[in-house]
Amino acid sequence: MTEKRLGPQTIRLPSAPSILGIGTVSGRKEYLGPIGKYVDVDADQTKLNLSSWEAEERSMLQRAINTVLTKTKMLESNIDYMLMGDLLNQIVTSSYTARENAIPFIGLYGACSTMALSLSVASMLIDGGFATNVIAATGSHFCTAERQYRYPLEMGVQRTASSQWTATGSAALVLSEHRQGLPSITHVTTGRVVDFGITDANNMGAAMAPAAISTLRAHFDETNRAPEYYDLILTGDLGMYGKSIVADELCDEFNEFSSRYTDCGCELFKGDTSVLAGGSGCGCSALYMGKVIKDFELGNVKRVLFVATGALHNPVLINQKESIPGIAHAVAIERE
């Protein structure tokens, strides 16, 4: 075991790479919700009249990148790697966006866990001495996700109560070498794939909750930290049913878990019942990071455990009667 490795799933980052800034772009529904005030660009106000939803999704990701470069006063040439992934087949949103940027590109796939996965690998590349500045970015779009994973929107299929609403939005973060006073990544717990046999593609929360539980347990165990160490423990997009599975399971095991814990999918559209069980998609936890970073700035939080969750299925395997495996990756974000 190396000195950076705390256990089978967790490493610590002695140099604690910092989050220099975040750029976010959201759709109208997200902008009008509780996280709207933390969003940099309201995509609805900057409509480009693009020819497809896929093009819109790419445009949002590119604008999130441009926004964070401007906010952090970085040039493309300052960025050593760009780590991105998304929900579309062959992560085309990320790859086609990367084509517009002369930055070495590492494509990732972690479904809705991509924000934590890209932050994990980005912070390891910096701590390992391979990079000074890295972009970690992701996004999703309600309309592209619906037609790819479910039904054409034009069919107007009725949604089940456990279904979730894919967030339309993108976030890009610049990670850099440690700077005093900025939120910094101190630990990474990489998820194992966990499958509890859920076959209902309209109940992603239940499919992903066991993975979140597995990663949270591994993190607390291997870091020797209790939930009360953190001001906030965030899962990515479990929605209300998935969140209640995690809460039920871990509240008995850990004191003070429930008082710290919430789920980005439950927060993103809070009060909007049209989304049913809550928000989802790569963009869900990514957009919510805008609020988290602002809370660090304001001193509202000092230690956050961010556990983004992903369902790793595709429609072909669902048709072949396979169950839905989940994964959850955790990063501990702390500020002195």
Add this chain to the structure above:
Amino acid sequence: MTEKRLGPQTIRLPSAPSILGIGTVSGRKEYLGPIGKYVDVDADQTKLNLSSWEAEERSMLQRAINTVLTKTKMLESNIDYMLMGDLLNQIVTSSYTARENAIPFIGLYGACSTMALSLSVASMLIDGGFATNVIAATGSHFCTAERQYRYPLEMGVQRTASSQWTATGSAALVLSEHRQGLPSITHVTTGRVVDFGITDANNMGAAMAPAAISTLRAHFDETNRAPEYYDLILTGDLGMYGKSIVADELCDEFNEFSSRYTDCGCELFKGDTSVLAGGSGCGCSALYMGKVIKDFELGNVKRVLFVATGALHNPVLINQKESIPGIAHAVAIERE
């Protein structure tokens, strides 16, 4: 710039993580070809009568992993990370295979460049001090790729002369801390996404060749190495048309390029005209690594530059008249 960073795309790995071993599984067509004698498992001889081609693809990847664990005398619990990706939507081959293994999983997407991408990130995780042993693995299957990217096989669509044949096979490598006498990864050149406007999804070689040229130039420039430094320079799956674009472009620029250079796609099925322009797919360069590792063992080569290439499109974007971006990632493999 850090001490490990040689230029905008290239890093060196001072600790030179070693390739402990490789496990390969191939389909019958690959097994009967020139690389058959380097393949560990002939999938055709171990048919499991699985219910789908997708299940067969997963089974091949799992068997490649089991084979390399056995060959390197490793247990699952010795492996710190598993880095995998494949061609199927949402890299389900990798994710569903990872579900069978209790190893932290980092999903990657680099299309057919995945073998080099996974080796790149794996060797950085070891050199960075985050891991002792890492599995880098990928694979592909002719039948699953055809039906996903092109047409149902049952249609019997005629293939164009520039089309390539997706290799059926998987390879898994175990990377570990440096060991004297084993092939070791000394440099990584991470690709940028390059798009020359090719829109013909049956001419992947032409779409990927500019990316290979870009990465090769960056590698030679940033490492201050000339092609003659290497005994062998390998691109991943450009096929005969893509290979000739690279050769034409770089032979003028670099002496001794052509005498060292070949393409895994041209070698995999050498002599078999039914594959038309050559082999392709994640499995193509991955299976060919079996021969490369054997050549290191036999002392036939001491320095190899492995540049796997990927086309980053999907059928939806082709239908939307988008062109096909390419990427190429390079790793320098050397043995004292």
